[in-house]
Amino acid sequence: MTQRTSKFSFPVAALALGLSLAVLSGCKDKEAAPVAAPAPAKETAAAAPAPAAAPDATTHLRRLLASQGNPKLTVTDSPVAGVKAVAIENGPTLYVSEDGTHAFQGVLLDLRGEQPVNVADAARSAKAKEAIKALKEGEWVTFGSTSPLAHIYVFTDVSCGYCQKLHADMPKLHALGIQVRYLAFPRGGENSAAWGQMQSAWCAEDRAAALEKLFKGESLPAAAATCETPVASQHALGLDLGVTGTPTIVLADGDVLGGYLPAEELAKLAIANKGE
Incomplete structure (x- = not known):
């Protein structure tokens, strides 16, 4: 980068010279007082060039995603020093080096406990738990037990065969003490027939x-x-919770289960993970 000379160096010298000439020209009708020679202009130190912005964990990723509409990126710390977790809106979570030059997608396991823990799943569960707590009574459609041992939330699509199969298990789930709270997730999006029917x-x-x-x-x-x-x-x-298919079941403690499960197995998981 070319070193920039301060723009103030030349004007300061010119100003000093101008003042000395003004004094000399002002003494023409009488004896001019001795005028000291102008002091040499102090050379102003050149301003250091602004350092280039250091790349962060998303610098290169944003460049690569520019053609995909620049989805929102959420950056959090990961348990691994020097590695950030970058969640792509409506997409996967990547693990990216702090300078953003390298990334991998896959399962990151925390091995510090008695059992390995999938870091991404743990983060997703925590997020899902907060999300379902924020839902208000009346937003979901309730089936099953009115005095439940546990409740579950199910992202469902009425056109999905496995959702229909899960719904057919409702009498069993009711008998097992499970309340089902349906949330709408028409997989085909806003222009699908299921979207309109679920609106109805x-x-x-x-x-x-x-x-x-x-x-x-x-x-x-x-x-x-x-x-x-x-x-x-x-x-x-x-979409924000990473749902890509239905049924997707969220237990009360935030654990997310993808796909159909038989009523007995689902009830056991719901009761074991009913949260607070």
Whole structure:
């Protein structure tokens, strides 16, 4: 980089010379007083060039993701010195060197306890636990026990065969003391038929009865344009938690289970991980 000379060096010297000439020219009608020679201008130290911004954990990653709409990146510390965890919005979590030059995607295990712990899963569970705690009564559709031993949240899609299979287990789950709280996650997005049907279910006076019909393959009238539902916000929440398929089950303590589980196995996990 070229060294820059301070822009103040030349003007200071010129100003000193101008002052001396002004004094001399002002004494022409009488004897001029002795004028001391102007002191040489002090040379101002050249300003140091601004250091280039040090690359961080996302510098190169942002460049590579620019063509994909610059998704939001959330950077947190990982248990490994010199390595950051970078969660890509609606995407995976990468482990990236602090200078951002290297990354890997995969399972990072914490081996310090009695059992190895998947670091990404632990972080996801903590995030999911906070997210479900923030949900309000009435945002979900409830099935199963009204006096449960445990409750679970299920991101569901009425057009999904395994979601229909899980729903068919509802009598068993009820008998086992499990309450199911459904959250909408139409996999095809806003333009899918399932999205519109789930909007209609959440707009229905009896949401549970409406969902029951949809799980059986029946259809509902289109929702009124003025009806506001949490379908979009629940779908966005699912994406934020890394949901890519349905059913995705969130236990009360935040543990996330992907896919269908038989009622007995699901009930055992729900009760064992019912949280506080």
